[in-house]
Amino acid sequence: MEPRDIDGDLTEILIEEEQIRDRLAELSRRIEDDYAGKDLLLVGVLKGAVMVMADLARELKHPIAMDWMAVSSYGSGTASSGVVRILKDLDTDLTGRHVLIVEDIIDSGLTLSWLLANLNSRGPASVEICALLRKPEAARVEIDVKYVGFEIPNQFVVGYGLDYAEKYRNLRSVGVLASHVYAPVEPATA
Ligand code: XMP
Ligand code: MG
Secondary structure, eight states: OOOOOGGGGEEEEEEOHHHHHHHHHHHHHHHHHHTTTSOEEEEEEETTTHHHHHHHHHHOOSOOEEEEEEEEEOSSTTOOOSOEEEEEOOSSOOTTOEEEEEEEEESSSHHHHHHHHHHHTTOOSEEEEEEEEEOGGGOSSOOOOSEEEEEOOSSOEEBTTBOBTTBSTTOSSEEEEOHHHHSOOOOOOO
């Protein structure tokens, strides 16, 4: 098979690499102000948040700690059910810690609302959320997200950590996947 250029699988680039970089720089200035003099723990949600975490963390000028969680949402197909299972828990004791959850995207909000309750039950000093993307039209629960990169339309997006069937995470921008990728055109039969 011919290697394909990743951009050929997109109908549209929604957010360019430079826009992401600039926005994360802005958010990190706010985070530094808000957590001045406090010991901050960033909690990244695997695997989608890997790129946001790496770039956001390196914008921060103070020494911070990072830890990771992997969760999976029970439910059929792509719809989130809100019932979450922990695949990999934190190594860090959250007692008295200032926690900032770093997420790639908030869709229905069900996963994050569960995660928020779960982390809050561990005795932290505070828990806030930073998400690169949010789809306001898809929200099924209200969650207070302190830092949001971009609000996007209710479309399936890939890139900058976000995948389709585990691919496209390495795309530097965020784009909308072309339908030929997930619904290949059947050859016409005579
Ligand atoms: P909920 O609905 O619980 O789900 O907020 C959030 C998780 O669903 C995944 N998700 C996406 N992944 N493109 C993706 O690659 C998308 O457009 C998309 N929308 C939701 C993602 O794992 C997120 O953490
Ligand atoms: Mg995710």
